[in-house]
Amino acid sequence: MQALHDVAQYLPMLLRMSLINIALLGSLIAVGFTVGTLVAVVQVYGRRAASAAAGTYAWMFRSVPSLVMLFLFYYAPPRFGVRVSPFLAATLALGLCSSAYQSQIFRGAIQAISSGQMQAARSLGMGRPRAVISIILPQAFRLAIPGWSNEFSSVVKDTTLAYVVGLNEVVRATKIINDTRYDLTMPALIVTALLFLVMTNAGNLALGGVERRFGIPGLQMPGRTRTTDMGR
Amino acid sequence: MTFRWDWLPKLAEGLLLTVEITAVCVAIGIVLGTLLAAGRVYGRRWLRLLCGVYIEFFRGTPLLVQVFIVYFGLPSIGVTLSAFTSAALALGLNTAAYQAEYLRGALQAVGSGQLQAARSVGMPLRQAVWSVVFPQAFRIVLPAWSNELIQMLKYSSIVFTITLYDLMGMGKKLAAKHFTYLEVFLVVALFYLAVVLILTQLLNLLERRTRLPGLGSDVEAPAKYRLWTPLRRPGGRGR
Amino acid sequence: MNPLLRVEDLHKRYGKEKVIRGVSFSLERGETKVVIGPSGTGKSTLLRCINQLTIPDKGRVWLEDVEITHARTNINHVRAQIGFVFQNFNLFTHLTALGNVRIGPIKVKGMKKDEATKLAMEELARVGLADKADAFPAELSGGQQQRVSIARALAMTPKLILFDEPTSALDPELIGEVLQVMIKLAQEGMTMLVVSHEMGFARSVADEIIFMEKGVIVEQCSPKLMFTCPSQPRTAEFLHKITELYGETEK
Numbered sequence A: 001m002q003a004l005h006d007v008a009q010y011l012p013m014l015l016r017m018s019l020i021n022i023a024l025l026g027s028l029i030a031v032g033f034t035v036g037t038l039v040a041v042v043q044v045y046g047r048r049a050a051s052a053a054a055g056t057y058a059w060m061f062r063s064v065p066s067l068v069m070l071f072l073f074y075y076a077p078p079r080f081g082v083r084v085s086p087f088l089a090a091t092l093a094l095g096l097c098s099s100a101y102q103s104q105i106f107r108g109a110i111q112a113i114s115s116g117q118m119q120a121a122r123s124l125g126m127g128r129p130r131a132v133i134s135i136i137l138p139q140a141f142r143l144a145i146p147g148w149s150n151e152f153s154s155v156v157k158d159t160t161l162a163y164v165v166g167l168n169e170v171v172r173a174t175k176i177i178n179d180t181r182y183d184l185t186m187p188a189l190i191v192t193a194l195l196f197l198v199m200t201n202a203g204n205l206a207l208g209g210v211e212r213r214f215g216i217p218g219l220q221m222p223g224r225t226r227t228t229d230m231g232r
Numbered sequence B: 001m002t003f004r005w006d007w008l009p010k011l012a013e014g015l016l017l018t019v020e021i022t023a024v025c026v027a028i029g030i031v032l033g034t035l036l037a038a039g040r041v042y043g044r045r046w047l048r049l050l051c052g053v054y055i056e057f058f059r060g061t062p063l064l065v066q067v068f069i070v071y072f073g074l075p076s077i078g079v080t081l082s083a084f085t086s087a088a089l090a091l092g093l094n095t096a097a098y099q100a101e102y103l104r105g106a107l108q109a110v111g112s113g114q115l116q117a118a119r120s121v122g123m124p125l126r127q128a129v130w131s132v133v134f135p136q137a138f139r140i141v142l143p144a145w146s147n148e149l150i151q152m153l154k155y156s157s158i159v160f161t162i163t164l165y166d167l168m169g170m171g172k173k174l175a176a177k178h179f180t181y182l183e184v185f186l187v188v189a190l191f192y193l194a195v196v197l198i199l200t201q202l203l204n205l206l207e208r209r210t211r212l213p214g215l216g217s218d219v220e221a222p223a224k225y226r227l228w229t230p231l232r233r234p235g236g237r238g239r
Numbered sequence C: 001m002n003p004l005l006r007v008e009d010l011h012k013r014y015g016k017e018k019v020i021r022g023v024s025f026s027l028e029r030g031e032t033k034v035v036i037g038p039s040g041t042g043k044s045t046l047l048r049c050i051n052q053l054t055i056p057d058k059g060r061v062w063l064e065d066v067e068i069t070h071a072r073t074n075i076n077h078v079r080a081q082i083g084f085v086f087q088n089f090n091l092f093t094h095l096t097a098l099g100n101v102r103i104g105p106i107k108v109k110g111m112k113k114d115e116a117t118k119l120a121m122e123e124l125a126r127v128g129l130a131d132k133a134d135a136f137p138a139e140l141s142g143g144q145q146q147r148v149s150i151a152r153a154l155a156m157t158p159k160l161i162l163f164d165e166p167t168s169a170l171d172p173e174l175i176g177e178v179l180q181v182m183i184k185l186a187q188e189g190m191t192m193l194v195v196s197h198e199m200g201f202a203r204s205v206a207d208e209i210i211f212m213e214k215g216v217i218v219e220q221c222s223p224k225l226m227f228t229c230p231s232q233p234r235t236a237e238f239l240h241k242i243t244e245l246y247g248e249t250e251k
Helices: A004-046 A050-062 A066-079 A086-112 A115-123 A128-166 A170-180 A182-214 B007-042 B044-060 B065-077 B083-110 B113-119 B123-162 B169-180 B181-209 B224-228 C043-050 C075-081 C097-107 C114-128 C143-152 C173-185 C199-205 C223-228 C233-246
Strands: C005-014 C015-026 C032-036 C060-065 C082-085 C160-164 C191-197 C206-215 C216-221
Touching: A004 A050, A004 A128, A004 A170, A004 A182, A004 C060, A004 C075, A004 C199, A050 A086, A066 A128, A066 B123, A066 B169, A066 B181, A086 C032, A115 A128, A115 C082, A128 A170, A128 A182, A128 B065, A128 B123, A170 A182, A170 B065, A170 B224, A182 B044, A182 B065, B007 B044, B007 B083, B007 B123, B007 B169, B007 C060, B044 B065, B065 B123, B065 C216, B083 B123, B113 B123, B123 B169, B123 B181, B169 B181, B169 C082, B224 C160, C005 C199, C015 C060, C032 C043, C032 C097, C032 C199, C032 C233, C043 C060, C043 C160, C043 C191, C075 C082, C082 C143, C097 C114, C097 C143, C114 C143, C143 C160, C143 C173, C173 C191, C173 C199, C199 C223, C199 C233, C206 C233, C216 C223, C216 C233, C223 C233
Parallel strands: C032 C191, C032 C206, C082 C160, C160 C191
Antiparallel strands: C005 C015, C005 C060, C206 C216
16 A cells, blocks of 8 residues: 555654654643642632632633644734744643643542541641642642543643644644645544543553552542543 | 734634534534433444444543544545644534433433323324423423533633634634733733523523423532522533 | 640530530640530530631630730631641641641741751651651541541641541551640640540540530539539530540540
């Protein structure tokens, strides 16, 4: 099959480009995780106004499509004299969108922890911040692993959205193939799809391992923990 | 920052297309998703496997790639569809996979007891599933389904990449004219927020209206969906 | 000489219900006092008002010279000197027994890890659980968990330990091991305020028993006196019921 052989030629390029997706994945998750944790903590422990603000932030960034955010983060800064690379715009846009989802996952986990934990921490003389950092969050993160791995799967696929702000990633590569070797469009797209299938499954497997390694015996989210949902 | 009033009618046009596409793809999703779910739960081994593969593929691969496969890939092997049809098809196939999973959970949550009771009065399988299990399952799946609807509304924005002038596409067209991306897309964001807000309230209402006493929504919605009640917030996630 | 703990005219209400209606008493260094009474009479709330896990509506509490209830008092400082043992243990589920016991000294007192570990192992040995140092709470029985939580309180070298129904959540056969530890502590001179139904324990170890009902102290006197000739009829009634229910547990 000629087509198959030709596509094999493009395979290295596709693989290389998907590394960009992976790089974007890493950076956007870093943003999403830190901001998400912050928002969750503020939403649960902050004062009325701060908590409401955190909740509103989370709602907004989950209600507005990521694509809109991508455009805003890419095209708005130049208006204020700041040039933003597609990679940075995508990191921020997708990262903040993810932070909104992650914050809700963490919030659920924090709230699932019995109030006795906080009381015990406080009764030892720990201040609130210290108690949250040393006692609550370590448990919350462990509880959050199943929900978080759902988010992880979504976000792996969302990296392709960076295509719309011109990032040189794998979908762009398939478009290039479409423009130069029309007949290879379908195989290239199928290969790309399969690449993602591998990535999402690998991610899930890895996170499953993390859950096994770090999970605390006896510590589980109420209700279903291991979801059959492979992740969005 | 300059905002122009004449954006509004154009964006409204785009919004209309967004709603159309969302409606069509969700409709496809319901029908196909129900079939897939039924296949997964009640079908024979080969059917379960087939449905499983379908679901695995459409949930494990990016939506953008799926859209490109339909819009760019199919023509290259001889099947050419219009932009709208491609969009509706790709999105429909995608949402069907997610809906199938939610419905599957709901079907399993209804409990085999119900099915057994129906069979034991002599109902054939198909009828038992249709008149006893499904009505309950649909109520259980409602929160996750509502969530999916909102997700599709947001992800429909992806169709602008295949030259459809939905809310997103129209926004891009307007913004490109005078390079007013910031202003236009702030307005576009507000449009989406408003629609999501309204839709959320309507879905809340629907859920309240169709609630059955004793029928909890204990479906296997992933952890983040649990945050969906009581104040409905767009849960769910990306594709 | 100042009493170690002084509670003055404490009041607390939840909504319309007045849970504590003017409670005052004091505790000298080395004393063990047990608070008994029907459920819902504010006994647990009383303990929580002392270390401010619950803020009282009115009234003052002193730990030696420091007024705990004063707005300017650093409550974390105070709490580090008061141990609290919960009814449902509240061990930190993500830490081992050792981790639970040493986290207080490390994070609150700023102790170095090795020093804290050494201290923690000593306290675990004191409650008889040195061999379970690496177990997680979920791997321990209720009685063991409670003993770890006592060790956790002890590791902070507190001036006073508050026990909030420490054995109420335990299976009967596990109660004994916890009471043993508590008796030992009392005999070693620890100042303890215990809310409990365990009459045997109260009788053998308490310096004074406080009977609370409907938010007030009905009677407080030595166990000997209280069990033989209580002055209030209500006290006699309650004691009769409870010794019937829980049996005489002579430890």
